Amino acid sequence: MEITEKKERNCTVVSISGRLDTTNYSVLEKKLMELIDSGEIRLLVNLSGMDYVSSSGLRILLMALKRITMAKGKFVLCSLQENIKEIFEISGFTNIFEICDNEEAGKKAF
Amino acid sequence: MTRKVKSKKNKKDRIRFGFRSLSFRYSIFFILAVMLIFLVSFIYTLIYTLEILAKEAMTDTSNTMELTIAHLEKTFQEVEEVPNVLARFVNTADPNYTEMRKVLQGIVLSEPYVYGTSMAFEPYTFQRDSLYYALYSYQTESGIVTKFLGGASYNYFDKEWYAKAKEAGKPIWTEPYYDEGGGDTLMCTYSVPLFRDIRGEETFIGVITLDISLSAIGKAIAKLKIYETGYAFLVSGDGAILYHPDSSLINQNVFKLAADSVNPRFQSLAGWITDSTEMNKVIILGATTNSTKVEVLPSTGWYLVVVFPIKEMFSDLIDFLKYLGTIFLFSLLAVFIVTILITRRLTKPLRNLVKATHQIGQGDFDLELPRLKRRDEIGVLSKSFSVMLEKLKEHIETLQHTTAEKEKIESELNIAHTIQMGMLPREFPLRTEFELFAMLDSAKAVGGDLYDFFFLDKDHLFMSVGDVSGKGVPASLFMTVVRTLFRSRTMDGQPLHQIMSLINKELCKDNPNVMFVTMVSGIINLKTGTIELCNAGHNLPLIMDREGNVKRLSLFSAIPLGIEDYHGFRTEKIQLNPGDRLVLYTDGITEALNAKGDFYNEALLSGVLKEHHRADVPTLVKQVVSSIHGFAVGVEQADDITLLILGYQKSSDSGEGVIETKAIRIPNQLEQLHVIVQTIEEISRDWNISSKASMELNLVLEEIYTNIVFYAFPDKNEHMIDIKFSLSSSGILEVVIIDDGKYFDLIEASEEVKLDAALEERKVGGLGIHFVKQMMDEMSYERRGGKNVVTLKKHIK
Amino acid sequence: MAYYIHYTDPNSTEMEEFLESIPACPGTCFFIDINKSTDLKYSGGLPEWGRNLNNTFNFISLLNDFPDSIVKGIGDEIMLFIPDDNLRKKKTINTYYQLLEEIFSTVSNIKDFPLTDMFLPCKVSIHYCTEVYNVTFFKDTNDYYGRDIDLTARLMTKALENRIVLSEKFFVKVRGDLVNLGLPASYGCLSKVSGKFLETFRGVPESTEYRILDA
CATH class of the missing domain: 3.30.565.10 (Histidine kinase-like ATPase, C-terminal domain)
Structure with missing residues (x-):
């Protein structure tokens, strides 16, 4: 898994690529919590490169969403691959996450 | 070097045989290098000195030769001047016999080299009436004599000195000859043709001669002293030896000598000597090891040959070199000694380190290394050596540790141990109606103890303690078989003695090693506290009531399982009261030895049980085992120690159901x-x-x-x-x-x-x-x- | 595939021999129970009950990287069994530790899900089984039987809403994975695992050690 972040005008874009599972979820957890703790509560997470996510991965995204919502920030996901989108649908995550088709649309959401 | 001798003596020190100490090695290298440098400079000096000396000797010789030649030349020039004077005298004064005789005698007297002088005239020229007219003055022992030459017996017109001079029309030198008629000594003659102007025409009228005694010239040449054995000699233009220190060679011809020589080098030269260089080579004849120098005397065309002995020429040098060489050798020796001393001193810490490593090599790792405060490489080396030693120690310790671990793991005993331990149940049931706890403390050489317990149903618990004959893997495998059989056969709800019989039968069936197991097994009804026990040749169990009174159960003891098909096993029923503890154990407990050789017997076991009778079952078990270890302290455990205690509780005080x-x-x-x-x-x-x-x-x-x-x-x-x-x-x-x-x-x-x-x-x-x-x-x-x-x-x- | 047991003669020696020959099939057994779902059925009506169950099972199926691991579902309880052989073959989740982490995440996700009417809370019991056999008595079905399966079901009595009960035997396996992965003993969700309990469950004469993990 690879995580990159870049600061945009109105949000911070975090791109996650590869597999997100039990072997590495703690890396993402640490990264997102660091960002949120440092006040980056406007996060756009680009999942275009993510090809697998396990429950432990979803847990981190859920945690991040809760933390950001509590801090009155905004957490948006974008560019989900088909199979990931399916997982999100099955798990009901589409109900609670704001999901955009691509990064441009994601940026406009802020 | 003494080190080497020592090591030869010391067998243990074989390792040092052929050992070359660093200082020795270093000194050898140093000396070799010094020697090389010395040698090169020595040779260079030698060559250079030789060159200079040779040059100097040559120059000396040349100078001497030049002086000699000049002296000779002067003499010859004086001699040559004489005929001119005589010619003028004859032509102008027209002298008579007396006057002529006077003049001739005067010449002989005044000129030291001139042996004799003569004036010989053409027929009928000086005396118109006489065919011969020649006057000859020469030295004799009695003084200067003058006589007339010529006559039938002495026709001087044919003589070389006359004919050749007449023919040549100019002065000539004759080859040396013995003048029998005249001086009876080897001489050369200088003949000068005499001319007179007769009617405007230069007309030959006679010859004036001067006889030069070669012995006189030889004396001059002999004065040329060249070192000890060097010499000079004189050769005429035609190769006749005019003078030589070896008088036998005088008047011999060098070319002839060369031709006669057995040395082909000279033979080939004999016929055609054209210049002084070739002459040089020929003249070497007499002194092959010597160097020679040849100069031509210009007035006579003679050769002055100087032979100088190289050996002598360089004898001083050689002496000097000998002296130098001795000094050189001595200084080399001194350098060698000093080098050894210095390097030994320098390498002393190194040698100490070597000594230390040698000791370390023999396993003495606790050796204190010499502490060095030096800041040079040796100090650093010593320091790194200490560090290395520490690391080595550590490494060896780890190695020993891991090796031991590995050996342990790989050993058969450990496999047996693993099998044995793997099969023992570790989770003791947590129930209110009873407490169960067991410990198996295996000896180093794993014995064959086992304990087991399992529920047959909610209210029936099976338990057993056994001891397999033999040790190691076969025993532990047999143990596994026993355990598996019990676990699979006791489920059928049969009485205990029947189960034992059945299992015994199966064990006997396939038992190539003839192993057997002593065992006490029991099934307790947890509701009633009734326990069925069956003993196959094992230690009798103990029972302790709630007051701590211990007694041994008197069970029938059948033969151990696995020996033979047998049907005499008996099931015996015992009623447990609440608070009773049933103690099953193996002989590893009662036969544990202390340092004195006493057994930890049943009485001691009973004592410990009683002492802790109020403790819960796990504590009781642990107390007993630790008391055994306390008893047998310092003695290696010989057999497995196995202890299983079942505490029957029921409802505690009330006793109600x-x-x-x-x-x-x-x-x-x-x-x-x-x-x-x-x-x-x-x-x-x-x-x-x-x-x-x-x-x-x-x-x-x-x-x-x-x-x-x-x-x-x-x-x-x-x-x-x-x-x-x-x-x-x-x-x-x-x-x-x-x-x-x-x-x-x-x-x-x-x-x-x-x-x-x-x-x-x-x-x-x-x-x-x-x-x-x-x-x-x-x-x-x-x-x-x-x-x-x-x-x-x-x-x- | 499961050993299909179908003998018409109950006393046949063939049957006995066949049964004797069946090997044990060690693996991990899960019971996932939807807490109080039946109560809900009557309070909120069938549509809501069905919807919630659907959502929850969907969610749970996410961790199901093992297509045939769901052995059976009885109402709102499902049983999963993952034989060791299957677990080792997986690329995604192939350690006991990962299994635990995933199930923990699932329970956490359900618990923490912002929309309260989406899922029903779960409780889970996990046990590592050695005494278990892959046998079935009905043609073309898959099933597992054995004392350890029973024990897993018994462990569920210690579970509550959003709680995972894991047997010590399973916990030891998880610990072993952490050692093999070079991770600290309290890595991930293991930091939340409780100390050791001991209890003798009904129908299981031996006492069982277990631990608790709350989401």
Whole structure:
């Protein structure tokens, strides 16, 4: 898994690529919590490169969403691959996450 | 070097045979290098000196030669001047005999080299009437004599000195000859033709001669002293030796000598010497090892040859070199010694290190290395060596450790141990009606002990303790077979002796190693406390009542299992009373030896059991095992020690029939309180406990549990708290809470509580415990076997 | 595939021999129970009950990287069994530790899900089984039987809403994985695992050690 972040005008874009599972979820957890703790509560997470996510991965995204919502920030996901989108649908995550088709649309959401 | 000698003597020091100390090696290299440098400069100096010396010698010789030649030339020029004077005298004065004789005699007298002089005229020219007219003055012993030459016997017109001069028309030198008629000595003649102007025409009228005595010239040449044996000689233009120190060679011809020489080098030269260089080569004839120098005397065309001996020429030099060489050798020796001393001094710490490494090599790792304060490479080396030694020590220790570990793992014994231990049940049941605990302490050379227990159903527990004959892997494998057979065959609900018979039969069937196992097995009915026991040649079990009285069960002892097909096993029934402990063990306990050679016998075992009879079963087992270790301290354990104790509880005090039991063990983590809550819910539901009683129980247990978690364990480690629930047929709920924390009497603590005391004065836990007492019908505290035991009772029906 | 046991003669020696020959099939057994779902059925009506169950099972199926691991579902309880052989073959979740982490995440996700009417809370029991056999008595079905399966079901009595009860035997396996992965003993969700409990469950004469993990 690879995580990159870049600061945009109105949000911070975090791109996650590869597999997100039990072997590495703690890396993402640490990264997102660091960002949120440092006040980056406007996060756009680009999942275009993510090809697998396990429950432990979803847990981190859920945690991040809760933390950001509590801090009155905004957490948006974008560019989900088909199979990931399916997982999100099955798990009901589409109900609670704001999901955009691509990064441009994601940026406009802020 | 002494080192080497020593090492030869010392067999143990073989390693040093052929050892070259660093200083020795270093000195050798140094000396070789110095020698080389010396040698090169020496040779260079030698060559250079030789060159200079040779040059100098040559120059000296040349100078001497030049002087000699000049001297000779002067003489010759004087000699040559004489005829001119005579010619003028003859032509102008027209002298008579007397005058002529006077002049000639005067010449001989005044000229030292001139042996004789003559004037010879053409026929009829000086004396018109005489064919011959020649006057000759020469030296004799008696003085200068003048005589007339010419006549029939001496026709001077044909003589070389006359004819050649006449023919040549100019002065000539004749070859040396012995003048028989004249001086009787080897001489050369200088002949000058005499001319007169007769009617305007230069007309030959006669010859004037001067005879030069070669012995006189030889004397001059002999003066040329060249070192000790060097010499000079004179050769005429035609090769005749005019003078030579070796008089036998005089008047010999060098070319002839060369031609006669056996040396081909000279032979080839004989015919054609054209210049002085070639001459040079020829003249070497007489002195092949010498160097020669040849100069031509210009007036006569003679050659002056100087032979100088190189050996002598360089003799001084050679002396000097000998002297130099000696000094050189001595200084080399001195340098060698000094080098050895210096390097030995320099390498002393190194040698100490070498000594140290040698000792280390023999295994002395605790050696103190010499401490060096030096800041040079040797100091650094010594330091790194110390570090290396430390690392080495560490490494070896680790290696020994890991090797030992590895060996242990790989050893058969360990495999046996693993098999043996892997098969023993470790989870001891947590029940209210009984306590069971067992320990197997295996000896280094694994014996074949085993224990086992398992439930046949909810109320029947099978247990066994056995000892397989033999040790190691075969014993442990046999043990596995025994255990598996018991586990599979006892399920059928048959009486114990039948099971034993059956298993015995199976063990005998396929037992190539003829192994056998002594064993006591038993099946306890947990409801009634009745236990069936069957003994196959094993130690008889002990039974201890609640007062600590120990007695041995007198069971029938059948033969061990696996020996032969046998049907005499007996099942014997024993009734256990609440509080009774059944002790099964192996002979590893009673046959444990102490340092004196005494056995840890049954009496000692009984004593320890009695001493700790109030402790719970696990504590009791541990106490016995540790007492054995204490007894046998310093003696290696020879056999496995196996001890299994079953404590039959039933309903403790009341003795009434228990209808329901529940036991839980929970860790000392406050957040796990809910498990108690959950359990109470569970038993309340299952045992029909009223919700009020259930809630009270909840409160009470929460209070006690919280107290224990907070105060019992100052060490902060994980501890286990046992809670046992039982319901008797008379409707009394008993709850026993056991923890292994520090001594804390809840009841005592609660008694000090005054309800009206200010909140802050109340003792920790006090108030809560007060409520506990209020809610429960009975409450007791006991410190038992290092544990706090709180017993609560409540009538719930 | 499961050993299909179908003998018409109950005393046949063939049957006995066949039964004797069946090997144990060690693996991990899960019971996932939807807490109080039946109560809900009557309070909120069938549509809501069905919807919630659907959502929850969907969610749970996410961790189901093992297509045939769901052995059976009885109402609102499902049983999963993952034989060791299958677990080792997986690329995604192939350690006991990962299994635990995933199930923990699932329970956490359900618990923490912002929309309260989406899922029903779960409780889970996990046990590592050695005494278990892959046998079935009905044609073309898959099933597992054995004392350890029973024990897993018994462990569920210690579970509550959002709680995972894991047997010590399974916990030891998880610990072993952490050692093999070079991770600290309290890595990930293991930091939340409780101390050791001991209890003797009904129908299981031996006492069982277990631990608790709350989401």
